[in-house]
Amino acid sequence: xxxxxxxxxxxxxxxxxxxxxxxxxxxxxxxxxxxxxxxxxxxxxxxxxxxxxxxxxxxxxxxxxxxxxxxxxxxxxxxxxxxxxxxxxxxxxxxxxxxxxxxxxxxxxxxxxxxxxxxxxxxxxxxxxxxxxxxxxxxxxxxxxxxxxxxxxxxxxxxxxxxxxxxxxxxxxxxxxxxxxxxxxxxxxxxxxxxxxxxxxxxxxxxxxxxxxxxxxxxxxxxxx
Amino acid sequence: xxxxxxxxxxxxxxxxxxxxxxxxxxxxxxxxxxxxxxxxxxxxxxxxxxxxxxxxxxxxxxxxxxxxxxxxxxxxxxxxxxxxxxxxxxxxxxxxxxxxxxxxxxxxxxxxxxxxxxxxxxxxxxxxxxxxxxxxxxxxxxxxxxxxxxxxxxxxxxxxxxxxxxxxxxxxxxxxxxxxxxxxxxxxxxxxxxxxxxxxxxxxxxxxxxxxxxxxxxxxxxxxxxxxxxxxxxxxxxxxxxxxxxxxxxxxxxxxxxxxxxxxxxxxxxxxxxxxxxxxxxxxxxxxxxxxxxxxxxxxxxxxxxxxxxxxxxxxxxxxxxxxxxxxxxxxxxxxxxxxxxxxxxxxxxxxxxxxxxxxxxxxxxxxxxxxxxxxxxxxxxxxxxxxxxxxxxxxxxxxxxxxxxxxxxxxxxxxx
Numbered sequence: 001x002x003x004x005x006x007x008x009x010x011x012x013x014x015x016x017x018x019x020x021x022x023x024x025x026x027x028x029x030x031x032x033x034x035x036x037x038x039x040x041x042x043x044x045x046x047x048x049x050x051x052x053x054x055x056x057x058x059x060x061x062x063x064x065x066x067x068x069x070x071x072x073x074x075x076x077x078x079x080x081x082x083x084x085x086x087x088x089x090x091x092x093x094x095x096x097x098x099x100x101x102x103x104x105x106x107x108x109x110x111x112x113x114x115x116x117x118x119x120x121x122x123x124x125x126x127x128x129x130x131x132x133x134x135x136x137x138x139x140x141x142x143x144x145x146x147x148x149x150x151x152x153x154x155x156x157x158x159x160x161x162x163x164x165x166x167x168x169x170x171x172x173x174x175x176x177x178x179x180x181x182x183x184x185x186x187x188x189x190x191x192x193x194x195x196x197x198x199x200x201x202x203x204x205x206x207x208x209x210x211x212x213x214x215x216x217x218x219x220x221x222x223x224x225x
Numbered sequence: 226x227x228x229x230x231x232x233x234x235x236x237x238x239x240x241x242x243x244x245x246x247x248x249x250x251x252x253x254x255x256x257x258x259x260x261x262x263x264x265x266x267x268x269x270x271x272x273x274x275x276x277x278x279x280x281x282x283x284x285x286x287x288x289x290x291x292x293x294x295x296x297x298x299x300x301x302x303x304x305x306x307x308x309x310x311x312x313x314x315x316x317x318x319x320x321x322x323x324x325x326x327x328x329x330x331x332x333x334x335x336x337x338x339x340x341x342x343x344x345x346x347x348x349x350x351x352x353x354x355x356x357x358x359x360x361x362x363x364x365x366x367x368x369x370x371x372x373x374x375x376x377x378x379x380x381x382x383x384x385x386x387x388x389x390x391x392x393x394x395x396x397x398x399x400x401x402x403x404x405x406x407x408x409x410x411x412x413x414x415x416x417x418x419x420x421x422x423x424x425x426x427x428x429x430x431x432x433x434x435x436x437x438x439x440x441x442x443x444x445x446x447x448x449x450x451x452x453x454x455x456x457x458x459x460x461x462x463x464x465x466x467x468x469x470x471x472x473x474x475x476x477x478x479x480x481x482x483x484x485x486x487x488x489x490x491x492x493x494x495x496x497x498x499x500x501x502x503x504x505x506x507x508x509x510x511x512x513x514x515x516x517x518x519x520x521x522x523x524x525x526x527x528x529x530x531x532x533x534x535x536x537x538x539x540x541x542x543x544x545x546x547x548x549x550x551x552x553x554x555x556x557x558x559x560x561x562x563x564x565x566x567x568x569x570x571x572x573x574x575x576x577x578x579x580x581x582x583x584x585x586x587x588x589x590x591x592x593x594x595x596x597x598x599x600x601x602x603x604x605x606x607x608x609x610x611x612x613x614x615x616x617x618x619x620x621x622x623x624x625x626x627x628x629x630x631x632x633x634x635x636x637x638x639x640x641x642x
């Protein structure tokens with residue numbers, strides 16, 4: 001998987017870049033408008049992460065360039081401009097997703113995977129591990145071949161875990177993934193706890209093996225060795 | 226009240242008072258003059274009679290013709306001359322009429338005669354009536370003419386002022402257009418227009434730079450925050466962290482998270498204050514509230530709150546859809562948050578109000594401070610105390626009236642429009 005990161009903020013770019021490389025992506029990182037525009041029109045990428053405010057131009061123009069060249073590159077806008085207009089403009093131009101800084105790297109990872117899945121770059125629309133099979137499009141899960149019924153939130157939570165396997169996910173990032181802007185509502189951590197409890201129960205029921213581990217006060221980790 | 230109406234009313238009041246005072250003065254003056262004239266006339270008559278008696282040595286005959294009367298009677302004893310007003314019956318008019326009499330005595334051939342000269346006063350009354358009537362009619366005509374004339378003049382004089390006012394009313398900070406006033410000839414208005422143009426230009430520039438500042442400041446704050454956050458996310462992946470290290474990381478992480486949320490809320494508040502959400506839509510409140518209640522179904526179920534929907538009406542509001550969403554989200558989340566477990570949430574929708582009632586214990590914040598910034602109901606919670614000030618700000622933007630009341634164990638928040 002080839003990913004292009006266009007981000008002018010050095011430290012943030014650095015951490016995204018390292019993160020993506022550790023995730024096993026081939027990642028290229030450029031820091032301004034001109035080189036971003038050049039890279040994206042010359043090479044093929046599976047996904048591009050584009051900041052809107054860039055030295056030398058606007059990220060929107062890069063999206064236009066991608067669409068003008070009929071590239072199949074998936075586009076995720078990453079921007080600190082938490083304005084509705086930017087979001088709408090970006091999505092109207094054909095971006096697949098929009099992430100507002102500050103975001104969780106796990107959330108970014110999950111969004112990238114979702115974009116790649118939607119664009120069918122991973123070959124299959126199915127995720128399989130051990131004896132579990134997930135079909136994200138239909139929101140179906142099979143454990144040992146038997147279908148298990150999960151609520152929408154539980155499924156979304158499981159998918160988030162699967163996209164970020166072997167990684168500590170903070171409660172905040174999980175809450176934001178599940179509830180978005182409403183994540184700061186009351187007791188969202190309690191909800192997460194009860195969802196995870198249910199998830200464990202449902203998967204253990206079928207399998208006898210729980211994958212979700214609590215990490216002291218911080219969050220949870222989906223273990224898959 | 227309009228300036229023109231006000232000037233007209235003042236003008237009317239003052240000219241009426243002036244005309245009234247002038248009229249009374251005129252009337253009294255007229256009366257005095259006529260009065261003196263009448264008395265003088267009577268004395269003149271007396272002189273005539275005396276001259277007649279002196280010249281002819283005859284007793285004057287009584288005459289009772291139309292108008293002046295002269296009565297001559299023999300007097301028994303001497304008396305002083307006397308001037309008085311009296312009434313005499315008029316056989317033609319069949320009523321008593323006012324007369325002024327001068328009674329004096331004359332010695333003719335050793336006989337004492339008392340002579341009464343009477344002059345009807347009604348003539349003067351008629352005269353005064355006539356004069357006053359015409360005076361009033363002329364006054365009214367003059368008043369009306371002057372009234373319209375001043376109105377016309379005022380209107381013409383104040384036209385540049387109203388033009389300026391029109392421009393100012395159309396002035397909107399958020400659509401970066403400066404006020405362009407046409408030149409006027411009146412010095413004062415010209416000065417006013419110049420000052421207004423200078424002022425609005427400055428306000429516009431300040432507003433622009435403030436807008437840019439809030440956006441940029443937020444941008445600049447968010448980026449380091451997201452760096453801190455992502456670095457911690459990377460750090461906690463390490464397998465060999467000690468529990469106290471993990472605990473510190475957790476605290477840093479949580480504080481960063483809160484700081485980030487606070488920053489976002491402050492930015493939103495600033496943007497609402499700066500009216501940076503100009504697009505409006507027609508919002509169906511029934512639909513919106515239904516969506517929001519469904520969205521919070523999980524929370525409501527978790528706290529075992531029973532929801533009562535009293536949708537008596539289906540009003541629509543013209544406002545920005547994003548702000549409408551935030552407004553009712555914040556009120557509902559607040560209600561759910563401060564609702565007691567197994568409590569009750571009543572959402573009432575009327576033709577011109579939304580009333581959200583939830584059971585719960587009373588807060589320590591006085592209700593008038595509830596909508597101020599950084600007021601928190603519970604000090605321990607994650608809330609940053611900006612939710613309700615955002616609500617208040619949105620309401621102010623759209624001229625909605627928000628009220629809070631604690632009554633019989635219920636928190637009642639109503640939005641009136």
